[in-house]
Amino acid sequence: MTLHLRVTRADELAADVRQLILTSIDGRTLPSFTPGSHIAVECGEGRRNSYSLTGPTIEPDHYAISVRLDPHGLGGSRWLHDVTVGQTISAALPRSDFAPVLNARHHVLIAGGIGITPILSHARAAVAWGRSCEVHYAVRRDGGTHIAELRDLCGDQMTVYAGRDPLWSALDPALRQQPLGTHLYTCGPASMIEEVTERAAAAGWPKERVHTERFTVADLDPGAPYAAKLARSGTLVPVAPGETLLEALLARGITVANLCRQGVCGECRLPVRGGRIEHRDHYLSDDERSTGEAIMACVSRAAGEQLELDL
């Protein structure tokens, strides 16, 4: 199902961050969503970018997204910075792989830069439902976004850090004094998420307590050429270096559901019958990887010369 949304307001939150307020065309409330959800917005011809929803979650009269301009991106954020008030845009229904654990004793929310957007949604819900939470927010020198709004919500339960070093200095002791039953949520650049994950592990945290929302993935190696064999028809689909399995299949007219194309959302999972896999996604669990029965076609590749798909 596609949502058709009207841009009813646009605000510059920072030099490179634009907030868009989106409402339904017929004036009805929009679908409710779980805190930390995002919507995939169509931004120009054939482009879809995912943005976290920062506003109210239950029967909301608007969706709010904060779009950071990526000057090196493929043009999606540029398109959303140029969109005008009154214009209609299309988006998919909200999705989430970053929901709060509702029986958690306490929530530690850690954001870097524009990664504050799903964290704001978490903080808003935590305050509304009386859940205990604390926010750690690392910003760049030119300041962060949504700080005043978070200060109103969280008061002294939020700490803002000028860069990552002060964040790490405060986080290491904080990670060692959380009551049993605390869950941690983090969103920001990939390198920051990696380091939060590593520091939590060093403080003895099991990974089930550490929840991550990635909006960028590290640049992947183009890889070696291989062939994907479609087991049911016997067709061989060559996959070139730098080309993804998803792109190769789509180019052959083979329909594969897909969304983020970053190995995050889980949409393009394909069943595998044979051949070793170089898993490069953030979606499959370690157990799922070890069985070798599934591949995320948008980022992962064959580890050998051929991969047999159950298609």
Added chain:
Amino acid sequence: MAVSIAHTSMPDWVDVLVPPKHTPVHYVVIISRSSDGTSFGLPEHAERVSAGELDGVLERARVGWHFVIVDRHSQAGAIRARLLSAGAIDSEISIVLTDTGVEQERRVYCPHCRHVTTSLVAVGATVACAGCAAPLVVYYHYSRRLGAHLGYRVDSEDLP
């Protein structure tokens, strides 16, 4: 009961310590008086407590701690239920059984009177409920929350 036990809610606890996949910073060993616990390869620096001391420990427990329960099947399940309700998750709990024979002491929940009966009984065998005397089959449905097997009346499927 033609069923694959691996696909039921039956616990897969064993009599050796299965170490956690992550690296906890502190270990708490909850150990029954009847066991010396020396033969299980537990970390030397671990804090040792009895089940009676557990509430005080849970008040100061932190994320990063790992709990090792050394006890009989019936007590291990009950202690584990206490840990879960205090906020612990599966990966923060290891269980070392001190009774691994077929006839383990088991806790059996009676759905008729809600009494939990503790008895030396095998799964699939019958036990009399200590609350209402109903003859209960010890079912392979194991409740993590209660730390007990579900029991059902042995004649519950007979026509009256």
